[in-house]
Every structure is written in structure tokens, then in C-alpha cells.
Amino acid sequence: MHLFVDISSHGFGHLAITAPVLSALARIAPNFRLTIRSALPSTKLQQRIKTPYTLIADTTDFGYVMIDATHIDLAASATAYRQAHADWPGRIANEARFLANLNPDLVLTNVSYLPLAGAAAASIPALSLCSLNWADLFDHYFGDQPWAKNIHAEMLTAYRSAQAFLRVTPGMAMDALTNVQTVGPIAALGTRRDLGLNRDKAILIAMGGIAHRLPVESWPRLNGIRWLVPAAWQCRHPDAIASESFGLNFTDLLCSVDAVITKPGYGTFTEAACNGTPVIYQRRENWPEQDCLIEWLKANGRCFEISAAQLEYGQLAAALENILAQSPSPLPETDGITQAARAIMDCASAA
DSSP states (O other): OEEEEEEOOSSSHHHHHHHHHHHHHHHHSTTOEEEEEOOSOHHHHHHHOOSOOEEEOOOSOOOOOEEETTEEOHHHHHHHHHHHTTTHHHHHHHHHHHHHHHOOSEEEEESOSHHHHHHHHTTOOEEEEESOOHHHHHHHHHTTSTTHHHHHHHHHHHHHTSSEEEEOSSOOOOTTOSOEEEOOOOOOOOOOOOOSOTTOEEEEEOOOSSOOOOOGGGSOOOTTEEEEEOGGGOOOOTTEEEGGGGOOOHHHHHHHSSEEEEOSOHHHHHHHHHTTOOEEEEOOTTOTTHHHHHHHHHHHSOEEEEOHHHHHHTOOHHHHHHHHHSOOOOOOOOTHHHHHHHHHHHHHHHO
């Protein structure tokens, strides 16, 4: 089987969902051929995807133009969508030719819709896998604007052309799609390591794959608390440590800390819950996916919400006291991994 996978580069969550499924596929069909198209850094792809693959460093979607990890540039996003759909039939035709030349047995997207439309035009079976789709988000932000109607219809047609949309748990309702197939949670499982901090608590700051620097230098010191921050921040807080200095992949590091500070995102939320790591989160401004993520996390993990101002000024003592006092809850099952892998194999076999 030759599987072509298109992974969106709007943050790291799409990769976090896709990679465990590809690993499960490798166990089911160890000799399958894998081609990946993504604009994510190759190092990030290699950290997550252990199955050999051919990389096409390109992208067919942008998701949304972001100001930072919690704010969308709606004007720039609207312009980008109008440009992307200015010659939509031509883009579909080009994508269909690309896929026909590549000749995969199956196309899988997370969560671009152009490859689905191209696959349909080239008579190649296709699936999509995610907790959200760009059509629902587009309708949320632009559905009331006259110029958006045709674009939204083109997006829905592309998503509906897939044999199935594998909606992971937790996920948005996706009522506008007619081909939704729900699977369970998907999350990589890590191994807890000793970080060598003695009795200090390690708090990981992980705002996702979209640049979002916090002014940790000006945060007050909290006794017994160490902040694990990206090395690129070059943070000079006396209690800050570059998270890369531990030499661990993200999931093992997440599994090893005492809590994580983040924003609602599928990858970090599910991996934290499934590895038993408490979550302190700041809501994203007007991001419709976050409600189902927060609801699921409250039912399946330890979490505490803080405001943007609290995070900006490091007013985290009460949140840390609360989160560290919460009793552990049973770890959720990651049964969506096998379910999604089986659905992919079934679709390929039926082709």
C-alpha cells in the first residue's frame, strides 16, 4: 500500500494526531510505503514519525493567519481564503494531476481539503482525520459575509468527497458533513523521566507550534518552582530552564513534568490527560474548537483555567496550588489510534 498523507502546518496538533496512527499502521502493514507532504520543520516530523517516509516539503492549506497562539488575524485570513479560492477548479485540476502522478492507493489529510477534492477528481480514495475541519471554522468566522458563501460550499464539497472524515474524540460536532466517522482519543504515550530537579516542581510552558512568547523574565519567583521554556526565548529568569536541555522528546518531557501551561489544543490536551499531567490553560480568543476540548479535559484530567492577564504577569501561585492538590483521575484510553488505523486499512482494502 502506498499512502499519501498531507499534514497541516497550522501548529503541531495535526502532526500529534497523525503520527500515532501512522505508527499503528506500520504494525498492521509493516511494508507499506509512506509519502508525507507538510511544511512543518523536518526535525519535528522526524521526532514524531518513526516509519520511513518520503517528504514533500510543501503545504496546501494555511488554516488561519495567526497573530500569536491565541489570536487570529481575521482580515489577513479572509484575504488568504479569497486568494486560495480565486481559481478553485484550476487548483483542483493541478492537485488531481499531482496525485495521479504520485499514484497512491489512498490519500489521508489532517486537515487540508484540497487533496480531498484532488483525490476525488483523480478517482483515488481519500480520508480526513482531525478534531476540526476548516469549513466549520470558516463558517464560524465568515459565514455571515456575502463573499464567503461560495468558498464555504467549495470547502464542504471537498470534505464530503472523502470516503470518511475520521473525527477524533474530543472533536467538534461537524454537523455540516455527511461522512463523519467518530473514533476515540488519539495521543502519544510517553515515559516518565527524572529531570534531576530534586524537590523542585517542573512546570512546562508549551503554547504550541505557533510563536507565542511569554514575558517570563518579569514573573515573580515562586519557591520550589522551575519554569521549562523554549530555548529560543533565551529567558533570563533565575528559575527558567530551556526545555530542550533535558534531551527528551515532547511527550516524554510532558510525561515527566509536574504540570503544563498551555492553550486549548488537541495534541497537548490529550497527551497531558492520557499521560496524567495536570494542565493550566488560557483560553484562545474566539476559537470554536476549544469548548469541546475543555469539556473533555475537565472530565478526563486535572486542569485549571487562568486569564490572559494572570499568564502575562506570572500570577500563577494560586493556580499551581490548586492543580497540584487535585487527585489524579483514571487515564483515558487512546483507542482512537487503532480505530483510525483500521479505518484506513479498510478503506485501502476496499479500493
